[in-house]
Amino acid sequence: MRNEPITAAPVPMTWVGPISVSGNVMTGLQEVPLATYETPLWPSVGRGAKISTLTDKGIVATLVDERMARSVLFEADDATTALAAMQVLNSQRDRLQEVVSTASRFAKLIDIHHQIVGNLLFVRFELSTGDASGHNMVTLASDRLMDHILATVPGLRYGSISGNYCSDKKATAVNGILGRGKNVVTELLIPREVVARRLHASPEAIAELNVRKNLIGSITAGGLRTANAHYANMLLGFYLATGQDAANIVEGSQGITHAEVRGGDLYFSCTLPNLIVGTVGNGKDLPFVGENLARLGCADERPAGENARRLAVLCAATVLCGELSLMAAQTNPGELMAAHVNIERKGTR
Structure with a gap:
């Protein structure tokens, strides 16, 4: 520029x-x-x-x-590994909230949704974000969550901080169903x-x-x-x-x-x-x-x-x-x- x-x-x-x-x-x-x-x-x-x-x-x-979403993308060894990883994440909601709190005192983890496509794991984190629209807040929280997950859950590798299952600034069915904002x-x-x-x-x-x-x-x-x-x-x-x-x-x-x-x-x-x-x-x-x-x-x-x-x-x-x-x-x-x-x-x- x-x-x-x-x-x-x-x-x-x-x-x-x-x-x-x-x-x-x-x-x-x-x-x-x-x-x-x-x-x-x-x-x-x-x-x-x-x-x-x-x-x-x-x-x-x-x-x-009200909720803001960011979906992250992991590469797993295979679909079985991806499913096992989600079972671990769903059992550790309190720990994930602790990680979210390191990104913002206003961010609260509301829900997690996922889709498995082959060996790809799409995880949609949904958070409340106070008075902010929340784009940057949920992205920063997702960054911290990815670091934590990659360090503690075996069989996963980084794919992308945004996997399009969010879905940000795109006309998709998932936002109408789950809500975004x-x-x-x-x-x-x-x-x-x-x-x-x-x-x-x-x-x-x-x-x-x-x-x-x-x-x-x-x-x-x-x-x-x-x-x-x-x-x-x-x-x-x-x-x-x-x-x-x-x-x-x-x-x-x-x-x-x-x-x-x-x-x-x-x-x-x-x-x-x-x-x-x-x-x-x-x-x-x-x-x-x-x-x-x-x-x-x-x-x-x-x-x-x-x-x-x-x-x-x-x-x-x-x-x-x-x-x-x-x-x-x-x-x-x-x-x-x-x-x-x-x-x-x-x-x-």
């Missing part, structure tokens, strides 16, 4: 909302920042945010689980008259489009544990504004939108099992990031992990707002393109 000066690439950013959120992490109204070149996203998310304030509970966000489910029950007046649609039309587009369309396209319209748009805007590793939108956008008619009203839900966000760590020392996190209420003095949980919930609620607005727009011919033309092209084609 040449000694080039570090500069900045400015991305337009604004705050939208407020969004009404309740659930097992937080309750209240909160505006959110979105940094994006796709400026129609701002009014679209804003429309969903407004809808949230017109309902009884707002967006109910439930943090289901924060697993958040958001739900919103919207009165029929609000759907008609604010979204210019009906609960039936949105529910039907969700089945045809997000479910059947995604299956037809070969989508991998994903059934949504555009989670990546909101994730990228939120990640860039809050100092996250933007490449994590690859697995982050693997999520499922669910919609159904309940008593004439619209039930709308977004499930995101791979939200990788943190409020401390690399990138969070940038002035604009610190200011944004503080305004989000995610830089307060709280027990370890609570700021990151709040950030994940607000991120997931933002995704629902944008997803709802786009789905409603696509029930009406021409509405989506008209919005882009009016906002991005100043009304000209």
